[in-house]
């Protein structure tokens with residue numbers, strides 16, 4: 001029987017580049033294959049001639065790029081016979097772990113910082129049946145606890161320190177090259193733990209036939225089939241929130257704070273790898289204030305129809321600043337990753353638009369006046 005061309009997730013699609021065998025039971029929700037949207041209005045509004053694309057990772061099954069890593073991590077956990085996974089999370093990792101664990105029929109334990117997780121993410125973790133443990137502490141405390149407790153319990157950590165996570169996430173870079181025919185000149189990402197920027201670099205490097213970071217097959221000396229698809233790699237640019245910017249400080253930050261809760265991280269787990277990415281790609285780190293982040297979120301929703309969560313907008317906030325300043329020169333092709341969907345954090349979105357809503361009587365005249373006044 002023909003299987004047609006139904007898309008069944010990134011592991012099937014990029015099987016040759018991933019640590020799975022023919023007998024592996026793949027735990028997938030059809031993640032990956034996300035849209036690469038060319039911005040039509042913002043570049044001309046800022047008066048710069050750039051070819052600017054959004055990789056809209058919010059359209060993954062649980063609404064963030066974490067699904068790319070989680071399909072790999074949970075697939076491998078199940079293959080190894082594990083019956084439970086564990087993570088610390090600012091929200092999206094817990095949502096993804098909960099969903100993929102449900103799909104696999106295993107248990108997800110998730111540690112979240114009390115009161116600092118966006119509403120949509122909490123709803124996801126709970127409705128998928130994860131065991132949600134709120135801690136009186138931040139993400140970094142949760143991460144420390146996860147590492148400690150995994151030594152005392154039969155659970156597999158599915159944070160990005162799990163090497164299979166980055167293997168899954170590197171496929172976002174493959175998709176971009178496959179679609180554009182070559183890598184962009186610049187790739188801009190929000191940075192928290194810096195796993196995703198590291199994963200993208202692994203992906204671009206593999207496609208360029210020059211893998212330099214440790215890989216899940218062999219620990220560095222890659223022998224798996226990776227044909228050179230392109231001969232260049234992009235400049236990688238990582239943006240942090242100003243209140244949680246250890247890469248800018250050059251040191252860990254003990255009390256990170258930002259409206260962009262997904263990147264409210266002071267002790268990045270992929271610290272060394274991310275510095276290496278910056279060095280090898282000729283890129284840089286920079287920081288954005290909460291005001292800049294929220295302004296970029298609003299700009300994307302109102303001018304391009306693209307709704308992302310605050311952390312995601314950090315990539316666009318930073319990129320637009322660097323494009324205006326000429327640090328990213330005109331004529332460049334730029335990809336910004338929007339890591340998570342705007343619906344994850346409805347509270348912050350509504351708070352931004354308070355006062356924008358009108359309430360009138362349920363009468364023709366009242367409604368008509370509002371419309372005609374608005375169009376006048």
Ligand SMILES: *Cc1c(COP(=O)(O)O)cnc(C)c1O
Pocket residue numbers: 064066092093160190191192193194195196197262263309311312339340
């Ligand atoms: C996890 C996450 C990030 C940060 O990714 P890292 O790999 O930790 O750098 C950014 N944005 C969103 C929406 C996330 O969920």
